[in-house]
Amino acid sequence: MNQASKLVDPYSWIERSLTTIHKANWYRSPQALEGLPGPVMLLDGEAVLNFASNDYLGLAGDRELIEMTLAAVEQWGTGSTGSRLITGHRDIHRALEREIAALKNTEGAIVYSSGYGANIGVLSAIVGPKDLLVGDAYNHSSLISGCKISGASFQPYDHGNMVALRDILTAQRSHFRRCAIVTDSVFSMDGDLCPLGEILAIAEEFEAMVVIDEAHATGVLGATGAGVVEFLGFTGQPLIQVGTLSKALASLGGYVAGSAALVDFLRNRSASWIYSTALSPADTAAALAAIDRVKAEPERRDRLSSIANYLREGLWRVVGPWGDRGFRLLPSDTPIICLQVPDTATVLTLGEQLRAGGIFAGAIRPPTVPTSRLRFTVRADHSRAHCDAVLEVLEKALKTLG
Ligand SMILES: Cc1ncc(COP(=O)(O)O)c(C=O)c1O
Incomplete structure (x- = not known):
């Protein structure tokens, strides 16, 4: 047998995997x-x-949002041309960040090019190998990816189960430097809410940060549309709030909202913000216009x-x-x-x-x-x-x- 006949196509596994996906009805x-x-x-x-x-x-097909978006493209062009720290920063990015912070009642906010990128970016910046992340088992894929990419030790707890969360922290918290509890606020594939009050109390007891993903709640829940944090009465608590501009806000992009120090830190340490092209003028303008409507209507x-x-x-x-x-x-x-x-x-x-x-x-x-x-x-x-x-x-x- 010559050498060539022994070689296996290194890409052949792709077809085999697709066949498995079809057979499982997962295609x-x-x-x-x-x-x-x-x-x-x-x-x-x-x-x-x-x-x-x-x-x-x-709002995604709303005439006023479309007009504002077209005007932004006329003024700033189709692309932002670079990352925020190089050539991509425009005044409307800052304006959008101010509006998000005002909606969330936080000191600051920072916008990313997607909600997925925001979740990966914040988690991998705030913790590392010496730290512990504990997350709801039903968290969105982007939070799970962020937990894994961060290099921290990652422990999921059963969906909404505060006894399980407490058990993990009791057994493990003391072995780690920093710790964060990570949760969706509205679970995207179930529609239920996280028990935020209990999570905050446990976080305080175990000296843990809380990262909460308001993707499906921003614009939807709370008296002013700020999300579950507002809906459940926890506005002003020391939280790291993340979310997307792509759902009720009818655009594309993501954000992190929290203290001024956190935002400043992320501008210096969050790789998916630093090394990714800034949000396009069109997406930024659409999100700004959508927040106006959330407030006004x-x-x-x-x-x-x-x-x-x-x-x-x-x-x-x-x-x-x-x-x-x-x-x-x-x-x-x-x-x-x-x-x-x-x-x-x-x-x-x-x-x-x-x-x-x-x-x-x-x-x-x-x-x-x-x-x-x-x-x-x-x-x-x-x-x-x-x-x-x-x-x-x-x-x-x-x-x-x-
Ligand atoms: C809970 C949650 N977080 C994050 C994301 C990611 O946001 P984006 O679509 O802006 O990347 C989504 C959905 O798409 C989501 O449902």
């Missing part, structure tokens, strides 16, 4: 929606009710909360009789409403039937989540008729399962 591919973001969009040329977006306040949040309640109550009615077959509406106080289903094949079937009935909602499967679920996200511009359509199609689809 995913993007679907192109057309038209301005709204409650009704076009998918493969057909109108569908959009119950899958993160555009909670319905609290009625959007009220509408969002009441239409989410309407859908939730309807789902309770429709799904109730299916409880003994493994269907369960997950507890949620937010516009993220999830129906847990018994298995991956069922979630795919239901997802297809919803799609055939003109409803676009997430059919979420492992490994993204531990159990398969239909995930509905509600927008402030959904009507009761939109929700009724979801309930009707879902009820019919459940009956076809036999």
